Amino acid sequence: MKLLLKKIERPQRFKPATEDPPEPSRDLRSLWGRLETRRWIKKSLQELDFAIEELDAELGFNEHLKNCETCRMELCLSVERYMGSRGPWWINLQNGDYLPEQFLDCPKLEDYEIGYYGKDNQPGTHKFIKDRMTWATKITKKQFKAAGKLVKILENWPVTEGIPEISWVQGMIDKLAGVSIFLG
Numbered sequence: 001m002k003l004l005l006k007k008i009e010r011p012q013r014f015k016p017a018t019e020d021p022p023e024p025s026r027d028l029r030s031l032w033g034r035l036e037t038r039r040w041i042k043k044s045l046q047e048l049d050f051a052i053e054e055l056d057a058e059l060g061f062n063e064h065l066k067n068c069e070t071c072r073m074e075l076c077l078s079v080e081r082y083m084g085s086r087g088p089w090w091i092n093l094q095n096g097d098y099l100p101e102q103f104l105d106c107p108k109l110e111d112y113e114i115g116y117y118g119k120d121n122q123p124g125t126h127k128f129i130k131d132r133m134t135w136a137t138k139i140t141k142k143q144f145k146a147a148g149k150l151v152k153i154l155e156n157w158p159v160t161e162g163i164p165e166i167s168w169v170q171g172m173i174d175k176l177a178g179v180s181i182f183l184g
Contacts, residue, residue, distance in 0.1 A: 034159045041157055048151055055144045062137045076125045090136035107131040
């Protein structure tokens with residue numbers, strides 16, 4: 001028993017490894033690459049699903065806005081009182097009206113009489129919102145179609161191909177749609 005206790009009490013010293021670990025084989029590196037590509041595809045499809053839901057919600061809101069006088073009136077008040085900061089991206093004027101600089105076909109703010117005078121909104125505000133909504137719906141539909149194309153591309157992506165440089169889904173949607181609007 002004393003011998004056993006002596007062995008247990010004595011600290012054991014280990015020699016550090018002096019060898020470098022072996023290099024992974026070509027097959028192992030290939031497997032890692034395929035696994036990384038599959039993980040990237042899965043993550044990109046999740047981001048794409050979220051983007052498609054956002055685009056669908058925006059199209060639904062625009063469709064609702066066409067038919068709902070109350071919501072249009074609230075959006076008019078948002079534009080007149082708060083520079084559209086409480087509205088969708090296409091109506092927010094807080095940082096200036098920069099959209100006509102990016103898109104030549106975007107309705108310009110200075111072409112409309114916007115303001116609140118007494119009991120009713122200015123008719124120019126209604127027309128501005130209607131024109132901007134029509135314009136933004138076209139862009140959103142382009143992005144929605146591009147997102148559908150991107151789903152097909154990702155689902156058929158060969159895992160041996162590797163990960164492309166552009167891995168941000170919204171950037172690809174904008175590139176395929178030919179527009180550059182951030183939806184976040």
